[in-house]
Amino acid sequence: RVVFAVTGAVAFHQDGLVLADPGFKEPRRRRHAGNILISSRMLLGIINDLLDLARIEAGRTDLRSEKVAITDVCETLCQLVRPLADKNQLELAVHLGENIPVMVTDAGKIRQILYNLLSNAIKFTPPNGQVTLSARKIQAEESPVQREAVAITVADTGPGIPAAEQQRIFEKFHRLDSTITREHGGAGLGLAIVRDLTNLLGGRLTLESEPGHGAAFTVVLPVEPPEPIPTGPDART
Numbered sequence: 001r002v003v004f005a006v007t008g009a010v011a012f013h014q015d016g017l018v019l020a021d022p023g024f025k026e027p028r029r030r031r032h033a034g035n036i037l038i039s040s041r042m043l044l045g046i047i048n049d050l051l052d053l054a055r056i057e058a059g060r061t062d063l064r065s066e067k068v069a070i071t072d073v074c075e076t077l078c079q080l081v082r083p084l085a086d087k088n089q090l091e092l093a094v095h096l097g098e099n100i101p102v103m104v105t106d107a108g109k110i111r112q113i114l115y116n117l118l119s120n121a122i123k124f125t126p127p128n129g130q131v132t133l134s135a136r137k138i139q140a141e142e143s144p145v146q147r148e149a150v151a152i153t154v155a156d157t158g159p160g161i162p163a164a165e166q167q168r169i170f171e172k173f174h175r176l177d178s179t180i181t182r183e184h185g186g187a188g189l190g191l192a193i194v195r196d197l198t199n200l201l202g203g204r205l206t207l208e209s210e211p212g213h214g215a216a217f218t219v220v221l222p223v224e225p226p227e228p229i230p231t232g233p234d235a236r237t
């Protein structure tokens with residue numbers, strides 16, 4: 001119901017019902033209406049993140065099992081976030097290795113994982129930095145998931161994450177006590193979702209970072225699901 005209410009508020013603004021009001025030609029009122037729209041969108045994002053986490057924790061997340069061309073997913077996501085990178089004056093590059101196999105997994109969940117990692121990298125990297133999305137094939141023998149896998153890395157040249165914080169940033173609501181974090185909005189939910197979704201897909205999530213020298217988050221996902229992907233409300237029973 002809350003999602004319904006906030007979605008309604010956002011749509012109400014988007015439809016121009018508010019902005020079409022002659023009173024909203026006045027700059028200050030237009031600005032205020034715009035701020036309400038931005039805040040409503042942020043609120044909707046937080047509510048959706050909280051619901052996603054609650055669903056995962058309750059074992060009620062439906063997983064799809066479909067053929068996924070991960071190279072296409074990477075290219076499409078980069079197109080999606082490129083305007084954000086441009087706005088923050090960041091170089092955004094995609095490096096796709098050779099012979100990346102088609103995977104059988106849930107493309108939507110992978111998009112959600114990578115979108116959260118890319119939006120963090122773009123958000124926390126100061127202007128003139130670089131954000132890179134790369135993917136490569138991993139043979140079964142060297143795979144942390146004991147089977148053929150694809151490793152996808154989101155790396156940036158931002159402030160990095162101190163060693164003492166590298167576990168805690170994956171906890172819900174945990175944000176670094178740093179100027180750059182305070183300068184940007186966020187509830188501290190994105191990485192908790194990334195962690196939970198990666199586990200759900202049978203993958204491994206690692207972070208390499210040295211403060212002052214950027215951060216690299218890597219998700220290793222099996223090419224085939226580890227066991228028949230559970231679906232529906234009885235998935236965990």
Ligand SMILES: Nc1ncnc2c1ncn2[C@@H]1O[C@H](COP(=O)(O)OP(=O)(O)OP(=O)(O)O)[C@@H](O)[C@H]1O
Pocket residue numbers: 049116120121124125156158159160161169174175176177181185186187188189190191192215
């Ligand atoms: N690429 C990064 N570089 C530096 N710090 C990072 C990076 N990614 C995450 N962090 C730190 O980890 C914290 C947790 O990240 P997380 O994505 O969970 O939350 P958020 O981005 O602050 O909020 P939300 O994702 O809910 O909008 C961030 O607040 C930030 O302090």
Ligand SMILES: [Mg+2]
Pocket residue numbers: 116119120186189190191
């Ligand atoms: Mg985030």
